[in-house]
Amino acid sequence: MQSPGQGGCTGPAGEAAITSIMVLNIMGSGRLIDSGIAALDRALRAVLAPARTSRPVPGAETAPTQSLSEGERRVSAALMRVNHAGELAAQALYHGQALAARSAATREMLLAAARSESDHLAWCEARLTELASRPSLLNPLWYAGSFLIGAGAALLGDRASLGFVAETERQVEGHLDEHLSRLPPGDDRSRAILQAMRAEEIEHGAAAAAAGGVLPPAPVRALMRRTARIMTGSAYWI
Ligand SMILES: [Fe+2]
Ligand SMILES: [Fe+2]
Secondary structure (H helix, E strand, O other), rough: OOOOOOOOOOOOOHHHHHHHHHHHHHHHHHHHHHHHHHHHHHHHHHOOOOOOOOOOOOOOOOOOOOOOOHHHHHHHHHHHHHHHHHHHHHHHHEEEEEHOOOOOHHHHHHHHHHHHHHHHHHHHHHHHHOOOOOOOOOHHHHHHHHHHHHHHOOOOOOHHHHHHHHHHHHHHHHHHHHHHHHHOOOOOOHHHHHHHHHHHHHHHHHHHHHHOOOOHHHHHHHHHHHHHHHHHHHHHHH
C-alpha cells in the first residue's frame, strides 16, 4: 500500500512538476487573454475610430476639388469606398494572422504591414470625405470575416501565412490597376492615393515572399479571388 507522499506524482518532485505545469498554464492563459484583448482593441479602433495616417495623404499638393461632374464624383466615391473596405479587410487579415503567428518576427512583420494599411485606410477615408461620401456600411462584417480568414491562414504555419500575404497583395495590386483605369480622368487626388498604395502593396507582397512565404494552392487562390469579388461588389453600392 502506498502512503501519502510516496511514489507516483505525490512526492516532492511530483508536486514541483505539478506546480510548474500550473504556473505555465496560468502564464499561457494570461498571454492568450492579453493577445485577445490586444486583438479586440485593434479591431475596435480599426472599425469604429477615425483612421489616422502617420504620413501626408498622397496627392495633397493637387487641388482638393476638381471639376468632377456629379456622375464622375459618384464613380470616384464608389471606387474609393471599395478601396477603403479593402484596406480595412487587409488590416483585419493581418491582425488575425498576427494573433496566431508562431514566431515573434512574423508577428511583428504582420503588425507593421497592418500599420501601413492603416495609413492607406486613412487616405481613402480622407478622400471619401472630400468626395462627400461615406465608407461601406458593411465594414464590421468585412473586418470580422477577414480577421477569421487571417487567423485560419496563420494556423497553417508562418510560411503558409506569409504566402497568403504575398498572394493577397498580388490580388490587391491587380484590383488597384483596374480601379486606376476606371477612375474619372480628372480625379488626380484619388489617382495619387491609389498609385501610392499600389507601390506599397507590391512592397508588402515582396517582403512576405522574401521572408519565406509559400503561395497557397490554386483552389485557395481562386477562393480568395471570389471572396474579394463579393466584398468589392457589395462595397461599391453599400
Ligand atoms: Fe493597403
Ligand atoms: Fe498591403
